[in-house]
Amino acid sequence: MMDSYxxxxxxxKKYWSDRxxxxxxxxxxEVGAGTMCPETFLRVLGPNPYRVAxxxxxxxxxxxxxxxNPNRLYKHQQLQVILKPSPxxxxxxxxxxxxxxGIDLSKHDIKFEEDNWESPTLGAWGIGWQVMLxxxxxxxxxxxxxxxxxxxxxxxxxxxxxxxxxxxxLQNRESVYDIQWAPGFTYRDVRYADELQNxxxxxxxxxxxxxxxxxxxxxKEAQRLLDLFPDTPDKxxxxxxxxxxxxxxxxxxxNLLDARGAISVTERVGVIARVRKLxxxxxQSWLAQEAA
Amino acid sequence: MAARRxxxxxxxxxxxxxxxxxxxxxxxxxxxxxxxxxxxxxLGGRVTSVDATPRRLVLTAEKIAARQADTEELVxxxxxxAGEAAAAGFARKLGVEVSQLEKIPTPKGEYLGIRKxxxxxxxxxxxxxxxxxxxxxxxxxxxxxxTGKGGPRFIRPIRWIVALLGxxxxxxxxxxxxxxxxxxxxxxxGKPALRVSIRNYAQKLRANGVIxxxxxxxxxxESEIPVRVKPDPELLDTLVYLTEFPTPITGSFDEQxxxxxxxxxxxxxxxxxxxxxxxxxxxSLSPQFVAVMNTSADxxxxxxxxxxxxxxxxxxxxxxxxxxxxxxKLADRLELLAHVTFQAQLGSYKDKTERVVxxxxxxxxxxxxxxxxxxxxxxxTCEMVKEFTELQGxxxxxxxxxxxxxxxxxxxxxxxxxxxxMEDSIPRTREGQIVSLADKIDTLRGCFxxxxxxxxxxxxxxxxxxAQGVVKILVEGGHSTPLSWLAGGDAxxxxxxxxxxxYYFREIRGFRYDExxxxxxxxxxxxxDVERRLTAIHEVRPTENFExxxxxxxxxxxxLRQAGFTGGGPVxxxxxxxxxxAALYEHFQRVRAEVASSSDPLGALKAIAALRPSVDLFFDKxxxxxxxxxxxxxxxxxxSSLLTEFSAIADxxxxxxx
Numbered sequence: 001m002m003d004s005y006x007x008x009x010x011x012x013k014k015y016w017s018d019r020x021x022x023x024x025x026x027x028x029x030e031v032g033a034g035t036m037c038p039e040t041f042l043r044v045l046g047p048n049p050y051r052v053a054x055x056x057x058x059x060x061x062x063x064x065x066x067x068x069n070p071n072r073l074y075k076h077q078q079l080q081v082i083l084k085p086s087p088x089x090x091x092x093x094x095x096x097x098x099x100x101x102g103i104d105l106s107k108h109d110i111k112f113e114e115d116n117w118e119s120p121t122l123g124a125w126g127i128g129w130q131v132m133l134x135x136x137x138x139x140x141x142x143x144x145x146x147x148x149x150x151x152x153x154x155x156x157x158x159x160x161x162x163x164x165x166x167x168x169x170l171q172n173r174e175s176v177y178d179i180q181w182a183p184g185f186t187y188r189d190v191r192y193a194d195e196l197q198n199x200x201x202x203x204x205x206x207x208x209x210x211x212x213x214x215x216x217x218x219x220k221e222a223q224r225l226l227d228l229f230p231d232t233p234d235k236x237x238x239x240x241x242x243x244x245x246x247x248x249x250x251x252x253x254x255n256l257l258d259a260r261g262a263i264s265v266t267e268r269v270g271v272i273a274r275v276r277k278l279x280x281x282x283x284q285s286w287l288a289q290e291a292a
Numbered sequence: 293m294a295a296r297r298x299x300x301x302x303x304x305x306x307x308x309x310x311x312x313x314x315x316x317x318x319x320x321x322x323x324x325x326x327x328x329x330x331x332x333x334x335l336g337g338r339v340t341s342v343d344a345t346p347r348r349l350v351l352t353a354e355k356i357a358a359r360q361a362d363t364e365e366l367v368x369x370x371x372x373x374a375g376e377a378a379a380a381g382f383a384r385k386l387g388v389e390v391s392q393l394e395k396i397p398t399p400k401g402e403y404l405g406i407r408k409x410x411x412x413x414x415x416x417x418x419x420x421x422x423x424x425x426x427x428x429x430x431x432x433x434x435x436x437x438x439t440g441k442g443g444p445r446f447i448r449p450i451r452w453i454v455a456l457l458g459x460x461x462x463x464x465x466x467x468x469x470x471x472x473x474x475x476x477x478x479x480x481x482g483k484p485a486l487r488v489s490i491r492n493y494a495q496k497l498r499a500n501g502v503i504x505x506x507x508x509x510x511x512x513x514e515s516e517i518p519v520r521v522k523p524d525p526e527l528l529d530t531l532v533y534l535t536e537f538p539t540p541i542t543g544s545f546d547e548q549x550x551x552x553x554x555x556x557x558x559x560x561x562x563x564x565x566x567x568x569x570x571x572x573x574x575x576s577l578s579p580q581f582v583a584v585m586n587t588s589a590d591x592x593x594x595x596x597x598x599x600x601x602x603x604x605x606x607x608x609x610x611x612x613x614x615x616x617x618x619x620x621k622l623a624d625r626l627e628l629l630a631h632v633t634f635q636a637q638l639g640s641y642k643d644k645t646e647r648v649v650x651x652x653x654x655x656x657x658x659x660x661x662x663x664x665x666x667x668x669x670x671x672x673t674c675e676m677v678k679e680f681t682e683l684q685g686x687x688x689x690x691x692x693x694x695x696x697x698x699x700x701x702x703x704x705x706x707x708x709x710x711x712x713x714m715e716d717s718i719p720r721t722r723e724g725q726i727v728s729l730a731d732k733i734d735t736l737r738g739c740f741x742x743x744x745x746x747x748x749x750x751x752x753x754x755x756x757x758x759a760q761g762v763v764k765i766l767v768e769g770g771h772s773t774p775l776s777w778l779a780g781g782d783a784x785x786x787x788x789x790x791x792x793x794x795y796y797f798r799e800i801r802g803f804r805y806d807e808x809x810x811x812x813x814x815x816x817x818x819x820x821d822v823e824r825r826l827t828a829i830h831e832v833r834p835t836e837n838f839e840x841x842x843x844x845x846x847x848x849x850x851x852l853r854q855a856g857f858t859g860g861g862p863v864x865x866x867x868x869x870x871x872x873x874a875a876l877y878e879h880f881q882r883v884r885a886e887v888a889s890s891s892d893p894l895g896a897l898k899a900i901a902a903l904r905p906s907v908d909l910f911f912d913k914x915x916x917x918x919x920x921x922x923x924x925x926x927x928x929x930x931x932s933s934l935l936t937e938f939s940a941i942a943d944x945x946x947x948x949x950x
Contacts, residue, residue: 069612071605086438088451091308095479105480109585109595111534112346114311116434127436127448129309134598135565135583143436143449153441169598174605261631 005167005181008101009055012079012161015100016053019093021081024054029245030252033058033119034080034160038244041122044084044144045283046290047153053081055163059252061259064199067192070175071165074198075191079161086143086157094141094159098133102170109134117142117158121251121275123149123283126158138166148283149276202259211260215253219274222246226281235292240285247278297358298337299415299458302350302490304475305427306452309346312533314447318430319344322351325426333418334360343504345536347476349430350504352490356457360412368396368405379404419462423455427466439467452476456490478502478536480587501588502536513538513584521568521582522558530566535586542570543600544580549607552614553690559680560606565599613675621695622688625670632672635753638738641669647738651730655773661723664704667692668727671705685709711761714800718765725769732758733778740785759792766819767796774817790816797822803830810946814939825941828893833947837904838897844907845944848931851916857928867926872909877930879906884937893941900938907934 003011013023027037034040034056043050056078064074083090091112099105112129117140119125126142140160144152164176164187173179177188225243232238254271257263263271303326310318319342330337330353337356344350369382372395382404383390396405428444435445444450444467455462455471464471475493477483481501488496494504503509510532517540531538549557554577561567561581570580583599590596629642638644645666652665671677671688680687689706693699700723707719708727719725739745739753746755766773775793779786793816797803803826811826832838851857868874883903887896916931918924938944 069609071609085440086449088449092484107590107592107594108598109583109587109590110479111586112309113534114309114313127434134595135567135602136598143438145436151441155436155438155440169601172601174601 002171002180003102004183005163005179005187008167008170009079009163011101012097013053013055015097016051016081019051021051021053021083024052026054026056029248030059031056031248032060032251032255034078035119035124035158036122036248036251037080038241040080040082040158041124041147041279042241042244042283042286044082044147044152044156044158045150045287048290049154050082050084050156053079056080059255061198061202061255064195064202064259066199067177067188067195070177073164073176073191074195074202077163079159079163081159081161082156083159084156085154090157091141094131094139097159101166103133112141115140120272121254121279122147123276123280128158133169136165136169138162138169148286149280150283150287202256206256206260208257208260208262211253211257211262215250215257215271218246218249218253219278222250222278222282226278226285229285229288235289238285238289240282240289243278243285244282247275247282250275250278296361297458298355299358300490301337301353301356301419301458301462302454302456302493303352303423304452304454304493305349305450306454306476307347307349307446307450308448310344310349310447310533312346312530314432315344315346315349315533316529318349318432318447321430322349325429326351326353329418329422329426330356333415333422334412335415335418343506344533345502345504345506345509346534347536348502348504356415357412358416358458359414360418362412363410365408365410366396366405367408368398368403369393370404371400372402372404374404416457416460416462419455419457420464423462423471424464424466427453443467454488454493456488459489478587481537503538506532509535509538513540516540517568517582518542519570519578519580519582520572522571524562524568527562527566527568531584534566535584537586537588539585539588539590540582541585541590541596541599542580542582543596543603545600545603545607547579549611550577550579552607552610555683555686555690556610556614556676556680557607559683560610561603563680563682564606565603567599567603609679610676613679617674617676617687617691618694622667622670622691622697623695625673626666628673629669632669635738635742637742641672644734644738645669647734648727648730651733652726655726655730657726657730658700658723660698660700661704661726663697664692664701664708664723665727665730667697667701668705668708668731711764713757714760714764714796718761718768722769725765725771729762729765729771729773732762733780736762736785736788737780737782740782740788745784745788755788756792759789760796763789763792763796763819764800767823770820772818772820775819776817793819793822797826801826804948806946806948807833807942810942810944813943813946814941825893828897829942829947831894832897832901835898835901837901839947839949841901841904841907842944842947843949844904844911845935846947846949847911848935849945852928852932852935855917855924855928857932861925861929863930863933864926867923868930869914869923872906872913873927873930876903876906876910879903880930880934880937887938896938896941900941903934 017023024039031037037056039052039054057075058078059075061074063072065072087093095105111132113132115128115130117126117128124147126144128142130137131139131141138161142158144156144158146152167179168176171179177186179187181187181190222243225239229238254275323339323342326339335357337353339351339353341352367386370378379390379393383393386406388406393404393406395402432447435447437443437445438449450467450469453466453469453471454473454475456473461473462471473487475486475488475497477486477500483500486496486500497504513531519542557577558569561569567581567583570578570582572578585595629645630640632641634641634644649662649665652661668688671684671691674687676687677684685708686706689702692705693702700721703721704723704727707724708731710716710719710728719728735758736755739755744753775789776786779789794808794812797808798805807826807829811822811829816822863877868877883899886899890896916927918927
């Protein structure tokens with residue numbers, strides 16, 4: 001009996017819940033990857049252990065294909081797991097999660113191929129692998145080393161499962177749109193309109209000057225807050241999380257402008273540096289807030 | 293004392309999966325570090341093997357002394373003549389009796405002293421103390437920490453350690469992991485904990501799905517591939533170190549994908565999926581691939597099906613890119629290049645293209661070459677190249693052909709990044725060579741003009757490779773383009789080229805350094821000519837007259853320098869003494885005529901080398917520093933013209949002799 005998409009999600013959540021993870025809900029803003037959610041970006045900082053797992057719909061405007069391409073999506077679903085600090089048997093635990101969703105490892109080929117993750121906009125990087133299952137990349141496995149330009153006290157393991165690929169594999173589907181999401185509903189039923197309409201918007205209709213001014217506005221607001229933080233006496237109640245939301249807005253607007261072809265290669269470096277400056281600012285202030 | 297015990301040793305560093313390409317160099321370091329440890333600590337013995345899988349680095353050694361030999365240390369005290377009080381004080385200080393002191397003769401007289409015996413340390417203790425830092429001293433291209441900030445760094449987390457000296461565990465700890473005699477089997481095929489001894493280590497692992505020997509894994513892969521694959525030693529290396537128990541499987545894909553260019557198919561299979569491509573008898577692609585699993589079998593065909601599905605999706609993508617890209621011809625993409633930055637201060641790829649086109653004209657390129665230069669960078673705006681960046685140029689060439697450009701143009705675009713390494717061949721056609729030269733020269737001149745000059749290992753624009761490529765194309769393509777034109781009047785760039793020229797002829801072509809120096813000193817503007825002269829020197833070098841003559845030329849250069857002789861005036865034949873001096877002059881005149889009429893440097897060199905007896909006789913019988921000033925000057929003039937006359941081929945004084 002084949003599991004539906006949601007059944008597989010349930011199983012993975014249960015598996016990680018059984019291993020001490022908080023099961024969070026997706027962050028309620030547009031992000032490019034599960035890593036950008038505060039549950040990862042901020043929680044990996046500092047000396048406090050943390051374990052969390054959540055599904056995060058992740059937007060990559062440039063990857064949109066109007067719902068035509070069987071494997072490429074504007075918005076894909078990641079299952080993000082953070083184990084901080086990483087347990088010694090983290091690889092075994094990870095392999096156990098594959099067994100838990102019905103992959104009989106004795107019948108498959110698993111390889112760990114070098115793939116070091118880096119996000120210039122977040123000032124974050126880590127060392128790790130892409131995990132290949134019968135030649136298919138199903139998970140990005142990263143030992144975080146730095147986030148927001150800060151060396152991490154405890155090294156977290158980040159497991160990012162590409163859910164569509166994984167489930168297409170489990171259900172033996174050629175196209176992600178043919179995945180059964182729930183009994184009686186395919187992935188296409190649930191998501192096609194989202195892919196089509198947002199591809200149209202991202203590639204054809206997004207108003208470039210508007211996007212630029214939105215970027216400027218969010219940047220200004222984030223920076224305004226960051227500038228106020230050092231002189232704020234009561235650090236604990238300072239809205240750094242709100243400042244970070246504006247950073248996330250900037251990041252998504254950058255991706256939209258990029259997809260729209262509005263950013264030249266030279267400008268690109270500059271805009272990345274702007275967003276990075278904000279992200280690093282939030283990370284450092286957040287550490288100060290935690291310590292306060 | 294019984295015969296000194298000699299013990300075998302085994303070290304296994306168990307890690308999470310280490311990147312394949314980093315393993316062989318790490319093993320060589322491990323060997324070197326361990327050999328150094330043995331020698332520094334006087335433990336004898338030798339390393340018998342270093343080997344690895346992705347999850348373990350393994351070193352074995354034999355005949356290690358169980359204990360260092362005892363040594364003696366000589367402690368000297370006061371002079372023997374210093375008296376009893378001094379002797380007693382010295383003895384007290386060392387905690388010995390005065391009677392145990394002996395007299396040690398030294399150059400300064402006799403001193404009191406004692407030979408202290410230092411017992412050797414046990415190998416077990418030394419290894420316990422030294423192995424943690426030895427392991428952590430392996431130098432990796434990129435390391436990580438995992439136990440927390442400030443913790444040890446290694447390539448991936450260390451999870452277990454086996455360290456055995458004979459029957460005993462060598463006890464130590466790295467990153468909280470204690471050494472022991474427990475190893476781990478293959479993740480799927482073996483037991484998670486295996487007690488091993490040195491003797492049964494490899495065999496127990498083998499029974500648990502791990503082939504420790506990389507050579508054996510390589511043989512297994514090679515012998516189990518059932519079809520004719522395109523040889524790919526680099527991929528094979530990767531797969532050997534990506535697996536603990538490699539097993540090849542063959543899959544197939546729909547023949548319709550063969551309509552895509554082989555270059556694209558092979559790139560997808562090789563770079564993205566790590567598959568071997570399969571060839572037919574005639575060398576064309578067969579719709580099959582060979583993947584290498586890290587497990588023993590695929591009885592239900594699940595792994596094969598999975599890989600086939602992934603490849604199908606990738607090929608579908610490639611076909612999609614191909615179709616999308618054809619909607620806009622290369623020629624119509626030129627404007628788009630204005631939006632692709634080449635380098636902030638050097639402008640866009642459109643700017644670069646305009647400069648390269650100009651250079652192609654200056655280099656005397658045909659209209660086909662000019663057309664190719666115009667289109668060469670257009671594929672950077674294509675989806676296929678955005679996805680498979682390693683196919684830049686190749687894709688442009690394929691598209692040019694598909695879009696009806698002349699074959700000369702298509703080939704030149706296809707090849708214009710060549711040579712990408714010193715082993716790579718140069719572009720096949722003259723047009724391709726000229727476009728490649730122009731492209732590289734533009735990059736070099738531009739970067740040098742901005743002061744972006746490579747230093748040490750920093751060479752972000754790969755300028756060394758570009759300059760090396762230029763040299764290779766000039767020589768192997770037979771282009772006599774002057775070096776100073778290439779450098780565009782930039783002295784630093786000219787020096788940079790000369791370094792590459794010298795490197796090319798020494799390291800790639802195997803000429804000796806002094807031959808290269810001698811030839812370059814005599815002129816380096818035209819590399820085709822440089823090669824011709826070098827080949828001649830190299831050929832004539834082993835003949836009996838050459839090196840002695842080179843020694844004589846060096847002597848001549850010294851004599852002229854010591855005499856402060858700069859005037860290269862003509863030799864006055866009337867002043868020549870009959871005998872060896874006149875004979876040398878006469879022989880010299882003959883050779884000069886011969887050299888002048890010959891366009892072949894080898895023939896010229898042979899004639900010059902034949903001067904040796906005349907030169908030898910001259911030095912034997914004639915006093916250069918004649919008391920008579922006019923005679924002296926004339927002799928110096930003779931030597932000077934000898935030296936300069938033939939220095940168009942090489943500066944012989946650079947040749948190492950004796």
